[in-house]
Amino acid sequence: MRMLRRALPLLIPLVLLFQVEFAAPAGQSRFALKGATVYPASSSRIENAVILVENGKITAFGPDVKIPSGAKIIDVSGKAIIPGLIDIHSHLGFFDSDINEFPQPIGPENRALDALYLDSPDWSEAVKGGVVTLVTGPGSGERIGGQSVTIKTFGADLQKRIIKEAGEVKMAINARNLSHVQAIRNSLLKAREYKETWDRYEAGDKKEPPPKRDLALEALVKVLNREERIRCHVHFANDMLSFLKLKDEFGFELTFEHSTEAYKIAEEIAKRGVGCVCLPLVMRIPLGEDLMRGNAVLEKAGVKIALHTDHPVTQEKWLRLCAILSIRYGLSEEAALRAITINPAELAMINTRVGSIEKGKDADLVVLNGPWQELQSRVDLVFIDGVLAYDRSLDESKP
Amino acid sequence: MIIKNKPFRMTWLFMAFLGALALPSGTAEKAIAIKGGTVLTMAGKSIPNGVVLIKGEKIQAVGSEVKIPADAVIIEAAGKYIMPGIVDAMTYFGVRPFDLNDLTNPVTPQNRIIQAYYPFGKFMQGKGGVEPDKELLGGGVTTVYIAPGDRQVIGGQGAVVKTSGRDFDSLILREPAAIDMAIGDPPKAAFGEAQKSPVTRMSIAALIRKSLIDAQEYDRAQKAYDSKAEEEKKKTPRPSRDLNMEALVKLLHREIPARVEADLVDDLRTAIRIAEEFQIDLIIDSGLTAYLVKDLLAAKKIPVVLGPTSHPFVSGGEVSSTPELLRVMDEHNAAILSKAGVKVAIASYGFGFGGFGDAVQGKWLLLEAGLATGFDLPDEEALKAVTINAAQILGVADRVGSLEPGKDADVIILDGYPLNVKTWVEKVFINGEAVYSKK
Numbered sequence: 156m157r158m159l160r161r162a163l164p165l166l167i168p169l170v171l172l173f174q175v176e177f178a179a180p181a182g183q184s185r186f187a188l189k190g191a192t193v194y195p196a197s198s199s200r201i202e203n204a205v206i207l208v209e210n211g212k213i214t215a216f217g218p219d220v221k222i223p224s225g226a227k228i229i230d231v232s233g234k235a236i237i238p239g240l241i242d243i244h245s246h247l248g249f250f251d252s253d254i255n256e257f258p259q260p261i262g263p264e265n266r267a268l269d270a271l272y273l274d275s276p277d278w279s280e281a282v283k284g285g286v287v288t289l290v291t292g293p294g295s296g297e298r299i300g301g302q303s304v305t306i307k308t309f310g311a312d313l314q315k316r317i318i319k320e321a322g323e324v325k326m327a328i329n330a331r332n333l334s335h336v337q338a339i340r341n342s343l344l345k346a347r348e349y350k351e352t353w354d355r356y357e358a359g360d361k362k363e364p365p366p367k368r369d370l371a372l373e374a375l376v377k378v379l380n381r382e383e384r385i386r387c388h389v390h391f392a393n394d395m396l397s398f399l400k401l402k403d404e405f406g407f408e409l410t411f412e413h414s415t416e417a418y419k420i421a422e423e424i425a426k427r428g429v430g431c432v433c434l435p436l437v438m439r440i441p442l443g444e445d446l447m448r449g450n451a452v453l454e455k456a457g458v459k460i461a462l463h464t465d466h467p468v469t470q471e472k473w474l475r476l477c478a479i480l481s482i483r484y485g486l487s488e489e490a491a492l493r494a495i496t497i498n499p500a501e502l503a504m505i506n507t508r509v510g511s512i513e514k515g516k517d518a519d520l521v522v523l524n525g526p527w528q529e530l531q532s533r534v535d536l537v538f539i540d541g542v543l544a545y546d547r548s549l550d551e552s553k554p
Numbered sequence: 555m556i557i558k559n560k561p562f563r564m565t566w567l568f569m570a571f572l573g574a575l576a577l578p579s580g581t582a583e584k585a586i587a588i589k590g591g592t593v594l595t596m597a598g599k600s601i602p603n604g605v606v607l608i609k610g611e612k613i614q615a616v617g618s619e620v621k622i623p624a625d626a627v628i629i630e631a632a633g634k635y636i637m638p639g640i641v642d643a644m645t646y647f648g649v650r651p652f653d654l655n656d657l658t659n660p661v662t663p664q665n666r667i668i669q670a671y672y673p674f675g676k677f678m679q680g681k682g683g684v685e686p687d688k689e690l691l692g693g694g695v696t697t698v699y700i701a702p703g704d705r706q707v708i709g710g711q712g713a714v715v716k717t718s719g720r721d722f723d724s725l726i727l728r729e730p731a732a733i734d735m736a737i738g739d740p741p742k743a744a745f746g747e748a749q750k751s752p753v754t755r756m757s758i759a760a761l762i763r764k765s766l767i768d769a770q771e772y773d774r775a776q777k778a779y780d781s782k783a784e785e786e787k788k789k790t791p792r793p794s795r796d797l798n799m800e801a802l803v804k805l806l807h808r809e810i811p812a813r814v815e816a817d818l819v820d821d822l823r824t825a826i827r828i829a830e831e832f833q834i835d836l837i838i839d840s841g842l843t844a845y846l847v848k849d850l851l852a853a854k855k856i857p858v859v860l861g862p863t864s865h866p867f868v869s870g871g872e873v874s875s876t877p878e879l880l881r882v883m884d885e886h887n888a889a890i891l892s893k894a895g896v897k898v899a900i901a902s903y904g905f906g907f908g909g910f911g912d913a914v915q916g917k918w919l920l921l922e923a924g925l926a927t928g929f930d931l932p933d934e935e936a937l938k939a940v941t942i943n944a945a946q947i948l949g950v951a952d953r954v955g956s957l958e959p960g961k962d963a964d965v966i967i968l969d970g971y972p973l974n975v976k977t978w979v980e981k982v983f984i985n986g987e988a989v990y991s992k993k
Binding site for chain 1: 689692864880922975976
């Protein structure tokens, strides 16, 4: 395996060529997608709509958009368009050996961005599935694993691809270890003291030298200030309750990740406004029938839910399939689409840019050959920031 | 393939006898007619508004103009679909994970998975007797292949079992049904961790060859003894029996096939090469890149049991750790193979113990088949991949896999088209007995 990884750089130029070739035909800075059924996620479905894209942004959208004379018209009649999908819990873009700093159980200072492996072929596979934005980062091997990066899956300029360099702090608690929650609590208490020390310094005359910076505590202070949220990997209902009590004590922004048994305490979660990043992981992880109906239970209770692939546990490109399965198990089609678009955008606090088809948002658009919620429908075109990132007719023209 | 299954038949007779005592005469043998639905027989064209007539444990008639006996129990299925029970051609169902692999030894052909099979519901719970898994039945699955794990080179003997029956023996359709082997990363990883041979592909192939040569020798010695005159036999001791060798001799005699898990093209070619050398029947399992050798597989009539469409890395391998596979794998695998004339089954490779609450992946097998149709596999082929093709590959097509007179009455009724994601299985019959009804 190591040998193969060493050989990878030789293959990378091929991957880049592939992307450039796709990107080239859509170099136009202004174009209109016309004739499709559009599912904007933030509002109801519109038949035969026009989406106008200018300089990477959606500048007009609706049934009666006047297309400017210079804009290229792309006829997508009979197709469906959904917003670029968002996976709020992924580990795509890292070597497996780089996502868990196992010997260090508390490592909030660790930043996923510093381990990002941009030449992984997984990125272009994600695009094929219509997945455009990822919150991708540390694994769940530690109590506090580090900070995730929020990034698009395609684009020539890395800096432009990144929506948020760091911040979202990943934590993990697992049942059967009484020390897990306490370890996190201790860290937050330390962070509170650290914050107070700095607050005192800032408020004072600053004659003394400033307190020594601590990157770990700095990250947690952002959490205490509610500038960033905690992403807590958790499976058991009792562990969730413990963490909810922690939230009551410190008042941080929180999402549960995996949220396996969240449906069993849906009301408790709903009343605290905690978001849930939910299963299934396509058909890979066997889940009981009651659990499969859990997403509908959470939605009904008023919990904001998002779905995830946990890539590489399941491949990034199947995110849409998680939503389709949720529909089978009682989630409404509208709610299922929101769970892979606008909801994760809101939970990740990036909804001003992505997550829905609305005027002013990034032109991240997925064109499918049939209703998005059908098992057999395929992604035909993917636009990311107004650039054609994937065209199935080119991809599958190989013999 | 003739299935010798005496215990099964004897139990059946005994139960029929009991039934005759307990019920008013005739009731036990009352026919069941499922009528009005679209019948997907998997043995020719589908029949709109058809009838499936069940008598006892068998299917008596299938068609659009079947004469229904006056006293038959009628099941109205208008607007519904009727098809044979789903056959999952590769699972680890009902076996605890720690029972799957004997990592003290890479080669254990004597091991029989049936001896680790536990169909009695939850440990230390339940009323007693065989307890069918409701989730699996809810997915319409009536027959599964259960296998030893894929971490050894030769793991042992697999079995074909039904998902419901009156006792343990009546579940068994075919045992042993194959010898399970693995070439490539799974044994390499397992034995590499233990710093024990085999850690290379060379050594894996050499081990399989050596085992089969040992079996040839063993077979010769046994045959030489058998061909001696009775007088001679009295004087010379019979060569000692060796259960490992006995299992492999079944391969050499082509009583059962070898099932070889192989993903990379090199591994596929190795499997084919060895099967040719020793003239044994071969089934390829997993076959992530099998489409790259489609013509070879078609020419040699080697079937492939693919993994699930949505997570084809069946040995738990993660995609990002195998970028070389990611570059060549293709969701059109099933479609390309099928078009080339290779017999294809799609299987769950699912577990039934551990994970989250003992749930089973196999219940979603129809969805995996449906997903494959999005990647150009024709609907008919997708349905065959989880019914008749699977049954044929497992050597049990004389009993299950299609709706035809004389076959076991394993029938499912669905509330819509089977490959639609919103369709649910409503009723399941196994051996003519209603074993599942959707709540």
